[in-house]
Amino acid sequence: MGHIHQHDTEAMGDRRLLAAIAANMLLTLAQVVGGILSGSLALIADALHNFSDAAALLIAWVARRIGRQPADHLKTFGYKRAELIAALINLVVLVVIGLYLVYQALWRVFEPQVIQGWTVVIVAGIALAVDVVTAMLTYRLSKQSMNVRAAFLHNVSDALASVGVIVAGTLILLYDWYWTDTVLTLVIAGYVLYQAFTLLPKTIHILMQGTPEGISIDEVIKAMEQVDKVLNVHHVHLWQVDEHRNSVEAHVVIADFADTETVKAALKQELEQRFAIAHSTLEFEVEHCGFGRC
Known part of the structure; x- marks a missing residue:
């Protein structure tokens, strides 16, 4: 029954991700069209961010399905790290997008364009609604997966960016402050880069087989001894x-090989209860004494 329940939960999670992907792809298309018609770089910037979210969710969905494959003679640890590889791909793409947005925003300073404020406000309002729905779809899954958590945070930042775009469009309508579009683009780009550089070290750390966060190797040795x-x-x-x-x-x-099984059981229990280390490989050695030395 537990296996069936887990399968149903995973299937529901996959459906939520697919719904979020579809919503973000439609939103990206609407924002690109709106940005072109209005001349708003900030709207196109937000569209690129939404597209990266849709791509991130798609890659995460594929990685989840790959990660559920059982271990075999080629991948003896299983395929769960597929999700970490997906996270690394998504974050690198985010860095590229962020740098591209900075370049476009700075270029717009030298070549300003007229922006249609109403188009910006309407499309950004639709984007805000879709971002909120997507965040609701991925919230529960974000607690269990680094990929989905990254996508969830991206959607939250998209929602904030949409609010900013609405504010910028309103200022353009009221005061003709076209410079707010460029400033907002830089803010969105900065936030994208901040998110990417925040999550990248953790992802690379796991792929490099780093020590688990919050666990000191010295404390593990001390507890075992x-x-x-x-x-x-x-x-x-x-x-x-x-x-x-x-x-x-x-x-x-240890002093005597006869104590091996008893000590092994005690060590494994200590490691699992204290440090949440469920898999341990222990090689036992006996302290030999000879010629008056140990």
Whole structure:
């Protein structure tokens, strides 16, 4: 029953992602058309951000399906890291988009264009509604996946950007402040780059088999050495298989091989309960004494 419930939950999550992808693709098309008709670079900038969100959701959806494949003789740890690879692709694309928007905004300073404020306000209002709906669709999934969480944060930032675009369009209508469009484009680009550079280090850290966040390798060694009959722990490697699974391998020195199973069980229990390390590979060694030395 548990397996069936999990399958139903995953299927529902996939449907939510597909609905969010469809909504963002339609929104991107509407914003591009509106930006071209109105001459608003900020609207096109927001459209590019929405397109990156749709692409991120699509890649995350594909990665989720790949990640559910069981381990085999080629991928003995399974395929869960497909989602991390997808996150890395999405973040790199975000950096490129952010830098492109900065370039376009600075170029617009030297070649200003007339902007139709009403078109900007109407299209941005539609964008705000779609962003809110998309954020609602992905909120629950964002708690379980780095990819979906990144997409969720992008949608929230899109909603804020849409609010900013509406404000800029209103200022253009009331006061002819066309410069607000350029300023807003730079703000959106800055936020895109901020998000990308915030999430990139964590994604790369996991792919580089870095130590899990919040876990000190010294504390792990100390806790293992405090287990009864453990004399020494060395050659320790601690890493994340994916964002939900931590692993460790270590050499454990004990006095008698007869205590191996007892010590192993105690160590595994300590690692799982204290550090949430469910997978551990332990190699046991016996302290040998000879010629008066140990």
